Amino acid sequence: MVSFPNAKINLGLNIIEKRTDGYHNIESVFYPVAWCDALEIIKSDSFSFHSSGLKIPGNQENNLIVRAHTLLQNEGFLKGSQVNIHLHKVLPMGAGIGGGSADGAFALKMFNEIFELNLSSNRLENLAESLGSDCPFFIENKPKFCFGKGAEFEELAFSLKGKKVVLINPQIHISTAEAYAGVKPQKPEISVKDILSEPITVWKNFLKNDFEEKIIENHPKIGEIKANLYEKGALYASMTGSGSTVFGIFDESIDLINTDFEDCVCWSGACIY
Known part of the structure; x- marks a missing residue:
């Protein structure tokens, strides 16, 4: 079985408060885009994981796809069943677009189908949350207002269909520690979902990413990319997640x-929702 785990962008991102468990409560709208990896999983007598494309740092055991398999084994769903996995990695890592989270979530969905586990979307989301805060979003993989740690969702009557989106990654690594060091959590005056109910032409003045200001101060290239997208006619442009990818939404390609x-990694395509 083959699937194509896709990226997401954040339309607004407010860091509201630090939680007692060390995480932060946020609010944002997660929006899927069609830039994707390729993931193949087949049944086998023994487990193997291979990758091509971009080099994936770290130990194999920490890869979210491998962890998804281990999680289902530990929960007793796979009953020792093994697989061969191949990931062709296209999405830049640590780029604020959820590429690793998508891989883990798509793997859960594929295991569910391959082994006919009949797990509901809600059950898969609960399992995905143990892999990472962004992972549950990719189970249903459609635009949602996200809050709490980013794993609680509310359906949105919202569409960008017909628009074009451009993602520019300047290949700057932003650590989680650096991103949060520049943020003072606070409740926004206007909720992200309320801003998105307004015409896209006013988003520039109100729709903010709380990580962006300090990160641009540390890495001016990111601010230059954002300004360049506006010069090229973007209706709205912003850094996504904790960076360093910047996206622009356009009427035309x-x-x-x-x-x-x-000198950047670039992707463009149609808005799919």
Whole structure:
């Protein structure tokens, strides 16, 4: 079985408060985009995990796909069943677009289908939360207002269909520690979902990513990319997640060849929801 775990962008991101468990309560709208990895899983007599494309740092045991398999084994769902896994990694890592989280969540969904586990979306989301805060979103993988640790959801009557989206990754690594060091948690005056009910032409003035200001101060290149997207006609542009990827939403496709983004990893496509 083959699937294509996709990225997401954050439309607004407010860091509201630090929790007693060390995490932070946030609010944001997670929006899927069609930039994706490729993941193949087949039944086998023994377990193996291989990857191609971008080099994945760290130990194999910590990869969210491998952890998803281990989790289902430990929960007794797989009863010792083994698989061969191949991941072709396209999505930049540590880029604020949820690439690793998508891989883990899609793996859970694939195991559920391959082994006919009949786990509900709600059960899969609960399992995905133990892999990481962003993972549950990718179970249903459609635009949602996210709150709490980012694993609580509310359905949205919201669409960007017909618009174009561009993602620019300047290949700058932003650690979680650096991102949160520049943020003072506070409740916003206007909720993200209320701003998104307004025309996209006013988002620039109200829809903020709380990580962005300090990270741009530390890494001016990110601010330059954002300004460049507006110069090219973006209706709205922002850093996504804790960075360093910047996205722009446009009425029409733009040419990314022979631009100021030559030293960046770029993707563009249609908004799918």
